[in-house]
Amino acid sequence: MENDNLNKLWDNQANDISNLNPKDIITKAKKQRNSQYISITIMSLTVAILIIYAFYYAFNQWNTFNLGLIYMISSLTLRIILEFNSLYLKEKRLISMTQKSYHAYLKKYYKARQKLNYVITPICIAVYIFGFYLLLPYFKEYFSKGFYNYILISGILSLIFVIAIIINSIIKEQRFLKQLHK
Template sequence: MENDNLNKLWGAQAAPSLVQTPHDILTKAKQQRNKQYISISIMSCTVVVLISYALFYSYFQWNSFNGGLFLMIFSLSFRIVLEFYSLHRKEQQLISMTQKSYHRYLKKYYKTRRLINWAITPVCIAVYTFGFYLLLPYFKASFSSGFYTYVLISGFLSIAIITVIIANTIRKEERFLKHLTKQ
């Protein structure tokens, strides 16, 4: 059904396309959707771990430890909501578009992603890192010096690795947007 609809719409057009066949577009859309689902899953697992930790080990009074956990949970949850919104907004519009309108939509979509990538994502990373930083004094008081050093190194190393992965993804999206604007 989806493939037939795309074949009819695209067969009626003469302009060269970014992607050659409807099957190629569906494949590319599924790959991108799967990558977004993987990102959402990883962030969701992290949120579940943080919430579980907060429920079992945090004290039911407000302090910087709970504030740090809240900031970490909030920043990841906000990013998850953005990813879901972006994902489902794109899925709903894909099938009903002509080739030209899909090309215009992709440009608009990746420009919106640019705003998310260059404005919202750095704020989320900074808020998450600050939240982690607020936890460190409590970890230092509660853990042995060796385990605290492990938490310190692994925590900041994880944040750095995730930042590199995000930067690589942003670079790919920027290249794709540049390719779209050339056409």
């Protein structure tokens, strides 16, 4: 996608649909796309670590520890797939639309993202937390008290950090959606 071609296309059209000019929309879309790439990268690394651990240590026999790992891996994998799908659909549409139709598409896109943010993401987080909860008895049994406390505290802090990032990105998307409605 060439920004210059997109700018020329949009500059040739009437800009009566919003206070945002094409450069603003492109800049905001790039920022949002980059944050999606960062989210996908972090989730993918977490999934890779969990899968490596699961195949190396966990799947010798079936138990709730394995179930917890599967819940954690599944919730993150679903979220990664949804983020990639969302990202791909948006970029695919961007190339072929005029400014006015893209503006309308962005409104629909961010409304659909609200469903992802307010329904699917909390479910994924809850499943991930439940999976982590299923691992805790095994950690407590097999690790020292100090290392167990480290896992527990770092796990909780990591979840809080990730949830804070998710909330921050949701707030940014909401602000952008409000700007699109002006």
